[in-house]
Amino acid sequence: MNSAPLLSVEKVRKAFGGLVAVNDVDFTVKQSELIGLIGPNGSGKTTMMNLISGALKPTSGTVRLAGEVISDMPAHRIAQRGVARTFQLVRILPSLSAIENVIAGAVFGHVRAWGDDAYREAEVLLERVGLGGRGNVPTGSMTYIDQKRLELARALASNPRLLLLDEWLAGLNPSELKIGIELIRDLREDGRTIIMVEHVMDAIRSLCDRCVVMSSGVKIADGSVHDVLSQPEVVSAYLGTEDA
Known part of the structure; x- marks a missing residue:
């Protein structure tokens, strides 16, 4: 079995003038892995999805799909290479x-x-x-x-080859949410490789193999769901500190 990652994000940065939305972020995704890309609002998650799919070009850094550099390709070429997505706004x-x-x-x-x-x-x-x-x-x-x-x-x-789900479960009522989680689980069992941006923590806990956590454009954690969600820095990013 090929141990090389399907997706590699390497020191990727995206700046909009003086605002750095994604700041030298690294992570990889293995074939058939389901990754949760999580963090508070404004942390850079959707910008990262846009960088992977080609909707935006990185200011610096590289995105590779199966070893091929895709970060210099237009979005339609990246789609033809095998990256498909849903959008936060349909x-x-x-x-x-x-x-x-x-x-x-x-x-x-x-x-x-x-x-x-x-x-x-x-x-x-x-x-x-x-x-x-x-x-x-x-x-x-x-x-x-x-x-x-x-x-x-x-x-x-x-x-x-890679499916990007940007808050696909957002706005669902409890019964729809249950159906949606089961549908994503079925896709995972099909062997799909998925990155999901999501705020529904029940979905993250029940579906994801691993989490990458962003805060203010920076990756602050990367690991198993249990380990990541118990890290003080992650809890602080979501809930704030007593002084906040």
Whole structure:
């Protein structure tokens, strides 16, 4: 079995003028590993997801996928290399039906499918995320939760090597949250490699192999979920100190 990491983030920095949003962060992700990227609001988590997916370019440092430098590629090339994502604020194609949105992921992503093959795969994925039989529904008439499910199906349609989930569980009610956690667990059991930015600690504890914790753009912890969440620096970052 290849022990080399699937993803390597190496001294990555992103500055917006005088604001350093990500400050020389390092971490790796192994094949089939589910990593929780956590931290308080404003810690740089979504910026990091944008750097990995190509939505932003690093000011310095390197991101590698299976040893290949991807941090100098445009987002669509990174997607073709096998990185797919969902967004903190849902991004769907509003002029297309649900099944056409998923087919778009199959056509333009990592493992491409066309015609009837793409249509059948889209039907399977819609069923998997809880939208079975709703392929012809206009996306504009869908609830926010169903749009999030649709976005996940579209991300999966390219059979990505690395799936980035940016607060995918946010806004779900308790019953939807339970279903969402089980869906992510199923993806993990499929052998998917996943980085999830999440504030739902029950999901982090039950799903993740490891956590990377950021605070004010800096990585402050990296390790097993239990060990990381018990570190005083991590507790302080989330809850503040008595003097704060």
